[in-house]
Amino acid sequence: MSDKNEIIKEATQLINKQLTQEGRRRFLKQGLTLGGIAMLTGCDISDSATVESSLGKISRFNDRIQAWLFNGSQLAPVYPESMIDANFPFNAFYGEDEAPDINGDSYRLELAGLITDKRPWTLAQLHQMAQVSQVTRHICVEGWSAIGKWGGVPFALFLKGIGADLRAKYVSFKCADDYYTSIDMATALHPQTLIALTWDGKVLPRKYGYPMKLRIPTKLGYKNPKHIQVIEVTNRYPGGYWEDQGYNWFGGS
Ligand SMILES: Nc1nc2c(c(=O)[nH]1)N[C@H]1C(S)=C(S)[C@@H](COP(=O)(O)O)O[C@H]1N2
Ligand SMILES: [Mo]
DSSP: OOOHHHHHHHHHHHHHHHBOHHHHHHHHHHOOOSTTHHHHBSSOTTOHHHHHHHHHHHHHHHHHHHHHHOOTTOOOOOOOGGGOOTTOOOOOSSOGGGSOOOOTTTOOBEEEESBSOOOOBOHHHHHHSOOEEEEEEEEETTTEEEEEEEEEEEHHHHHHHTTBOTTSSEEEEEETTSOEEEEEHHHHTSTTOEEEEEETTEEOOGGGTTTOEEEOTTBOGGGSOOSEEEEEEESSOOOOTTGGGTOOSSOBO
16 A cells, blocks of 8 residues: 655645646645646647646545545444435436346356456355344435445455455446446455445345346446456456546545
């Protein structure tokens, strides 16, 4: 993970490369905000490619600040069962009828990248591991949040069991519906990050990610992949479906 000096060095380089003298003065006064970016960069605001690339660099820089601030042992809030939302929303980049319809018997979870034991997993094998459950709030950037209960296998135990390289930077997920996303290793190892096999005490319903999803209460909704088919441990930045369209990669909640 990046240390403080590396981040400060990177910030200095970014500021020197991208900002005019006036911009640099404003930066020192106001801090690096997205709102001020048009004034800060030396580029013409009508040159959208340059603006996009500056914003992209700042978003990637913010990822590193967030990763550095992330405390791997600080827990997301948990709630009493009485607060569970009866009408938990469905969300995906398509409608509810189009959610993948996966056969649990033939399903195999594939493993790739920096992992010692890459044998695929059946659903039954996942159910044989020790199960926990938690009631947490799911927050979607589209403007809703809801409390739900998910049960399954702590992801850290799974990663250790398969001999994943725990010093690798990223864990990435490919889903049955062409969705993909990725998380930092500190979040993967967080005690509340779960391979979720149940929702509200029932087999995980199709619309919520059957046969399994990753439930990460320290991250926004789009960082919680449903219908996972492949898990890869890697040092190469994997991006994500929404992240590659400009959503912030770290996506903490
Ligand atoms: N495979 C897959 N996972 C996904 C998505 C998706 O479209 N496909 N959408 C994400 C978004 S933006 C949200 S808010 C949550 C919604 O999860 P839910 O349907 O369980 O509420 O799933 C996330 N994971
Ligand atoms: Mo979302």
